[in-house]
Amino acid sequence: MSASRPNILWYCTDQQRFDTIRALGNQHIATPNLDRMKNRGVAFRQTYAQSPVCTPSRASFLTGRYPSSTHVHRNGCSHFPQSETLVTKLLADAGYDCGLVGKLHLASAASGMEPRVDDGYRLFEWSHHPMPGADSDDNAYHQWLLNEKNVDPKQLYASVSGFCCAGVPAEVHQTTWATELALRFIDEKRSQPWLLSINVFDPHPPFDPPRSHLDRYDASTLPPPLFRETDLERQNAFRHVSQQSTVAVDPNGSDPEILHDVAQADTAMIPPTNFDGRQVKAAYYAMIELIDEQFGRIVEHLESTGQLENTLIVFHSDHGELLGDHGLLYKGCRFFEGLVHVPLMFMWKGRFVEDLESDALVELVDIAPTLLEAAGCEVPDSMQGQSLMGILTGQKQPDYHKSIVVSEFNDALGSAKEYQPTHATMSFDGRMKVIVYHDLNLGEIFDLEKDPGEFSNLWDSPELTDVKPELLVRHMDAVMATSWAGIERVGRF
Structure with missing residues (x-):
């Protein structure tokens, strides 16, 4: 296999803020594996999502095109337009063996498996939502629980209650499942390079990490959300803007509300009217710590099997989380830093510069052309993102990429x-x-x-x-x- 055509490990979390990596300044969270990636690669400190909501953001970074051009603006779309081409399809056509584990979320999964497009994935282990009742029996995570762990998903999640609580054990968690399937894909015998998209559900609400990880955090020691009393009145002007949290509340010191009248799967979309911001943050950080551990397992496996030097790794999230800032939770039509500013890191041992923190303005739409250029593929004229390869390889100064970034919410x-x-x-x-x-x-x-x-x-x-x-x-x-x-x-x- 030519060194100019790397394997690609593409790890995307769901709803992870920019300020959740210890090596990039958060001393209250434990992320040793992401820290190691930052030290061995490039971290873009000013990366912005093209939408504060999942589907339009994912459509953008998978096509390298803005929502205004893809016309994919909504969660719950009936279909993904056939006129749009995913970067994974382009790489598959160029000879890559492509696999997906976890979410895709380009169209509605309300009935059965999410309708597929010509996405380029040979392996398609789809799990949009880990909780029973949110997805159909096509959920590959549920099938893994039933067939390999002898665990009934409904019984497993029956004891998980509320929007902020201890969840299922780490060994049967969806994030762990994603790692198990990733290792199998990586170990397959093949003669061509591979691309693996891993799209875990966490740290998307509800905030329900394993008890083993939640107990590592003392909520009282964490800084509170960004909040001033003036937020209570200021946010009233935006009360009728489309968002999951419409009324600002004081996030400091309140007991979290347990939503007994809401189905557990719905707590992913319906935030409480009262919450303790520090407790929410503790659970959110614990979810990210589990992600860090499982991501680290994959990188360690690549290293132990001699594949790390020829594997390009990219880690990012689709958008952020309000996490109590200004008295608000979850997501919607707002553009605070916590919601649109996301982590983005690249690593390719021996090919990319190491331990670089770039303050250049970057967008998620820039990922697709970067991957194509790294793989030696032509970037289509229709692709609007701008490749980051110049900064990643040290051929361009790391402090500038573009002069302005854009994000959009349209119904x-x-x-x-x-x-x-x-x-x-x-x-x-x-x-x-x-x-x-x-x-x-x-x-x-x-x-x-x-x-x-x-x-x-x-x-x-x-x-x-x-x-x-x-x-x-x-x-x-x-x-x-x-x-x-x-x-x-x-x-x-």
Whole structure:
């Protein structure tokens, strides 16, 4: 196998914030394996999701195209457009043996297995949601529990109650299942390079890590969510924006509400009206610690079998989690850092630079062209992301990739408490974040250099009177640039 065509281990978590890796500044969480990856590779500290919601974000990083071009804006889509091509299909056509373990989430899985497209995956071990009642019997994780662990999924999850609690043991957890199947795929005999997409459900709510991991965290020692009393009134202006948490509450010191009247599977979408932010954070960190352990098992296996030097590894999440910041939980049509700013790290031993922390502005849409270039494949003209290979190989300076990043929410969420078909767009230039809630006469402008916690909305501030028009024009230009010009011109008229 040529060293120019690496294996690709693509690990994507669900709803993991940017500030959840110890080596990148969070001293309250244990992530030794992700720390090791950071030390042996490149960490992009300013990476932004193209949507704060799963499906449009995943459609973007799997195609290298923005939501305005894929037209995949919503969770719960009836189908994925046949006109869009996944990067995994392009790599399969180029000779890669591609496999998927876990979520895909490009279309609705309301009835049976999620409808597949021409995705390029030979192996398709699909598990959208680990909890019984949320998916059909096609859930490969449930089949593993029944057939290999002799465990009934319904009985296993029967004792898991509430949105923030101890969950199933680590040895039968969906994250562990994903690792077990990943190791089998990696060990298959083949003559061509492989790509494996691992898409675990965690740390998506409900916040239910194994008891063994939850007990490692003392909630009282953790910093509270970002919150000021002014948030209670400030968020009222956004109450009717489509989001899973509509009313801000004080996240400090409240006992978590146990949702006895809500099915356990629904706690993934319906947050409580009262919660203790530190307890939520402890459970969330514990979920990520399990991910770190299982991710580490895969990397160690690659190293012990002599495959690490020819394996490109990418680790990221689809979007973040509000986690009590500003009195809110879960996700929706908001663009706070905790929700749209995500981790992104690459490693390729001997080929990528090591122990590099890049502050360049990066988007998840940039992953697909990066993988194609690394594999020696042509990047299609329709792909809008920009390859990161120059920074990864040290051929370009690590402090600049693009001047502005964009995120969008367009009627994306069917599980909002108060359904509103909200459309909003965000642009961020590394300092000024501009958010427009279209048709609602609402907007937010944050100066993250002076206000990293995003407490002071400058939308109506007199100090921005002269600057605001320029910011809005630049925002409009950035948003319009996400719409692909379309079919190639061959004529003059």
